[in-house]
Amino acid sequence: LTLIIASRPNVYSGSPLDRAAEKRDDAGWIEAALADPDTLFVPLWRARNLVRAAEGGRPEAVYISGEAAAVLRMSGSGPWAFLGLLAGRPVFAIDISHVDDPLPLLPEALGEFADLRVVGGGGMDRAEASILAHARGIMHWRLKHRFCGVCGARCEPRSAGYTAVCTGCETQHFPRTDPAVIMLVHRGGRSLLGHSQRFPHANMYSTLAGFVEPGETLEEAVRREVMEETRVRVGQVNYHSSQPWPFPASIMLGFYAEALTDEVTLDPHELQDARWFSRGDLRDHERLGFTLPRPDSIARRLIEDWLAAER
Numbered sequence: 001l002t003l004i005i006a007s008r009p010n011v012y013s014g015s016p017l018d019r020a021a022e023k024r025d026d027a028g029w030i031e032a033a034l035a036d037p038d039t040l041f042v043p044l045w046r047a048r049n050l051v052r053a054a055e056g057g058r059p060e061a062v063y064i065s066g067e068a069a070a071v072l073r074m075s076g077s078g079p080w081a082f083l084g085l086l087a088g089r090p091v092f093a094i095d096i097s098h099v100d101d102p103l104p105l106l107p108e109a110l111g112e113f114a115d116l117r118v119v120g121g122g123g124m125d126r127a128e129a130s131i132l133a134h135a136r137g138i139m140h141w142r143l144k145h146r147f148c149g150v151c152g153a154r155c156e157p158r159s160a161g162y163t164a165v166c167t168g169c170e171t172q173h174f175p176r177t178d179p180a181v182i183m184l185v186h187r188g189g190r191s192l193l194g195h196s197q198r199f200p201h202a203n204m205y206s207t208l209a210g211f212v213e214p215g216e217t218l219e220e221a222v223r224r225e226v227m228e229e230t231r232v233r234v235g236q237v238n239y240h241s242s243q244p245w246p247f248p249a250s251i252m253l254g255f256y257a258e259a260l261t262d263e264v265t266l267d268p269h270e271l272q273d274a275r276w277f278s279r280g281d282l283r284d285h286e287r288l289g290f291t292l293p294r295p296d297s298i299a300r301r302l303i304e305d306w307l308a309a310e311r
């Protein structure tokens, strides 16, 4: 049995923020922080983050403070949440999706609203990418859980945006993160990668993945998903690492899964193709005419660490 250890941290991890959760229920402190001209705001607009091109075209996060922040806060009733302290400075996420054209609200040409999935893996500083991911995730929850799932009444935010309390039945709702397992299935020096019609590239092959269902362990979810998608039976399952994946609300839990069988029978609703690849095939993927998953994904990390573990 070979254990493969994560070689380096995943993109969207490693936030420099102190979440300072004890401040969330200190209404006086939060109110003062919101009004402080030094406080930083991470604006979200229709699930997009504000970024600009730094030196060399590298994407860089744009934080709003001072007068610009005051203008943003006065722009309406978008949700906000306290993210934490960045070297002692309070940082909030603020959503301005209700504004049709947000850039004129900002006094200078500060950047543009972009999809973090597009810019986050493109050389953005990992600490910044993790703050933008945090902001995007909590704002998504706030926007999509405005009504109570118990009685249907409207919810009101509490705890600086981390709790929603129902105005009807007083049920408390908390931010959701949906666990998903993602696994590199291997057997005898080969790994099983699949191609789905949902992938962005027609010739991309990646690790299998799926959501954890109620009443199962992570290991059981790994075995079930592999069985459902390919009919391959999995034995030993070993944890590798995890990755926040707020696109919109997941955490990816990465595993190596040792296959006990190798005959593949596809579920055509899930996968268009799945094949066993040798390490040589994967290293040679360009010449062989297929692509691997994006560099910021845990799927790519699972593949790269498996390639490096050859012995």
Ligand SMILES: [Zn+2]
Residues within 6 Å of the ligand: 148, 149, 150, 151, 152, 153, 166, 167, 168, 169, 170, 171
């Ligand atoms: Zn309710």
